[in-house]
Amino acid sequence: MTNKISLRDSIQIILILCLSFSCGQSERTSDSNPVLGEVTTQTGIPMIALAGGTFQMGIEAGVPDEVPVHEVTVGPFLMDKYEVTQERYESLMMSNPSHFKSSQNPVEQVRWSEAADYCNARSIQEGLQPCYDETTFECNFDAGGYRLPTEAEWEFAARAGGWSYFDFGEDPRPLARFGYFSENSNNRTHPVGSLRANRWGFYDLFGNVAEWCNDRYGKDYYSSSPKENPRGPEEGNTRVLRGGSWSSAWESCRGTARSYDDPGITDACFAKDTYGFRCVRSLSEAERNRFQSASQVNRE
């Protein structure tokens, strides 16, 4: 399994560390940079490899479910550089439920369970072990296949070492350069990657579509969340959504803002055109080491 990245995927390691240092933004950031590089998976999907790390999750200035700020460590993982597009979704799932039809726009009107299904189908397509039990929808984090990000992984990637609402700072005015939200979306989704990436190279984490996370939502979860790889409450009827959408006010697009909804496994008719997703995959230590070696070579 661990060899698949290097042998089967035609991985292109592209150093994007420069992104981390060239933004010229005044936002206070963490010194450590977990970006190991960008890869293109066997099926041609660009992902960014993160070494994982420790960050302060939540924000004191946020709404009640964003506190207390607490230290969280996430393990190494790959995350889609872009939200899953309609083209990708349709080619794998043979359906495109989206309202705003365009092949490069993010797929929307996707229920949480359908997003989990997609992760499994993508795993199978690439010879990886699927993470989701398709009866219970429980996630096997050790399986090695694609899955939805944990809320902590999502926030880690979105804040990209920043301490504020956005990786670019507290001031929301630059948001229109990074994401489509209520003030610049013209009430619809837009092709993924058409605005700026965040400091670590991810596009559309703020706006366009709100992204399903794997976690069940718990309003007070931050008070009891484990430090290492928190995965959300064991029980709960709703799943977390992050990042806000084309219809959201800037406040809902903040990197710390938490949202949630019914995962939709109970409802065939009424999906929402503001919900989409992106996938992640846990990296084994061996995979992480390979990435680190490769990025070291490229730096030299």
Next chain:
Amino acid sequence: MQLTRMRSSFPLIILPLFFLLIPRFPAFPDKADDFRAQLREYPNRILFETYRDNNWEIFRINADGSGVVNLTNTADAHEMYPKASPDGTKICFVGDEMVEGKKIRSVYYMNADGTGRIKVAENGRQPCWSADSQTIVYLGSKYEKFNVLDYVTMGIYFYDLRTKEHRRHPNPAIEHLYCPCLSPNGRWVIATVHGGMGFSHAILALGADNDTVIDLQIHGCRPDLTSDGRKITWGKSDTEICTGDIDLNSAAPAITNIATPITSPDLHTYHADWSPDGKYITYSLGPGGTVQANGPGTNRGIAELVGVRAQWDIWIASATGEFPPIPLTTDGSSNKESDWTIPPPKGGYEN
């Protein structure tokens, strides 16, 4: 003193009242029994899809749930989504079969007694009838490969039973429709659209032979019309079924007098269907969620989709709310997608 007097007179006042009330209880009819008694006299019958002995079949029952008949009895094919012709002589439906190792869902029709099966269209979906029982309207499948999702459709087709010709609807933009029904006057196809034709999700009236598309502005899915075309029912949510008046002779049909006669606090309600005279509505009551069922012919998917196994039963409600809804099936054998049919033709059914 006064208190004592009151106490002593208490039994004299209360006891007669008590005896006056007690005998009244049996005098109130049990509404469910009364409803069943009324349904026993009702001549129309009900078709539905059901999963028995590892096989999807089409069953027919009387309006009170009695007289169960398996109309298909095919161990090697799966029949679902029955729709009775308005004249009661035929039933159209979809059948899932394995052809050269690939699953295919096709549109068929047969006689009302289950004999004389004829294939209408391979890779077709969700048929319904014209008022004269001579045309089957069905949806094309968007993909060649089988997909259990109901909305992955492309185009509307009209099959003439007399000429055996298929005609495609002139609007090339039609896609992602499901659960269509043709208005009795033949002017409109009423259907749900999901993520298609510029709509997020809506119930539409589409001109049957032109490009007119009207959003009926009702939230929900799976509409059904009365046989006179004056009333519509649909699922407003997972747990509510609505009714309303509709004017299908208008150039711009709209729905008025909306009511919600059926609600379910716990289970889901789907697949509402009017009785021919609009007196009753049958519907499926069952679980929500995504189902992973094992067995031949079963599909993993959202529980209410055609051919997905889950513990559904057929229920009936009076459209006026006069009686509380009662179940017509109770075994939970994926009994769903009910459709009313008029009394048997002269001489009765053969089986």
